[in-house]
Amino acid sequence: MRFMLLLxxxxxxxxxxxxxxxxxxEMGKYNEELVKAGVLLAGEGLHPSSKGARVKFSGGxxxxxxxxFTEAKELIAGFWLIQVKSKEEAIEWVKRCPNPLEGEAEIExxxxxxxxxxxxxxxxxxxxxxxxxxxxxAAKQKQ
Numbered sequence: 001m002r003f004m005l006l007l008x009x010x011x012x013x014x015x016x017x018x019x020x021x022x023x024x025x026e027m028g029k030y031n032e033e034l035v036k037a038g039v040l041l042a043g044e045g046l047h048p049s050s051k052g053a054r055v056k057f058s059g060g061x062x063x064x065x066x067x068x069f070t071e072a073k074e075l076i077a078g079f080w081l082i083q084v085k086s087k088e089e090a091i092e093w094v095k096r097c098p099n100p101l102e103g104e105a106e107i108e109x110x111x112x113x114x115x116x117x118x119x120x121x122x123x124x125x126x127x128x129x130x131x132x133x134x135x136x137x138a139a140k141q142k143q
Contacts, residue, residue: 001083001084001085001086001087001090001111001112001114002041002081002082002083002111002112002114003081003082003083003084003087003090003109003110003111003112004079004080004081004109004110004111004112005079005080005081005082005090005093005094005107005108005109006076006079006107006108006109006110007045007076007077007078007079007100007101007105007106007107008073008074008075008076008077008105008106008107008108009048009049009073009075009076009077010073010077010101010102010103010104010105012101012102013048013075013077013101014048014049014050014068014075014077015048016047016048016050019045019100023098023100026098027097027098027100029098030096030097030098031043031080033096034080034082034093039082039083039084039093040080040081040082041081041082041083042079042080042081043078043079043080043081044078044079045077045078046076046077046078046079048067048068049067049068049069049075050067050068051067052066052067052069053065053066053067054067054069073106077100077101078100081112087109087111090109091109094107094109115127115130
């Protein structure tokens with residue numbers, strides 16, 4: 001099972017305040033634990049929403065909205081993608097994480113859909129196309 005761990009933003013991450021050397025060291029150790037356990041698939045911090053954009057869909061129309069966006073607590077400051085056996089194991093890994101922000105922080109845990117979750121709607125042809133795309137991505141990442 002794959003889980004996306006989403007670090008919620010705060011006023012400091014949205015202001016572009018970078019983590020201290022101490023926090024970077026602690027997070028590096030935590031990430032190293034995830035790698036040694038074989039559960040980390042990816043993990044990164046994100047620039048503030050002021051450097052981002054959103055694309056709003058309404059039927060066939062697309063509207064671009066430049067950041068910054070309001071409600072920092074609803075924004076994402078970083079993420080990990082992990083592969084573990086259960087939601088409970090994902091929770092245990094998050095509980096071991098050093099506090100990633102000054103003061104209060106929140107990490108949301110969301111399971112990633114797997115092909116089998118889509119049932120018969122994911123036809124053999126669609127499944128094959130999806131597997132081809134994943135293989136292409138994996139090959140590009142090795143370059």
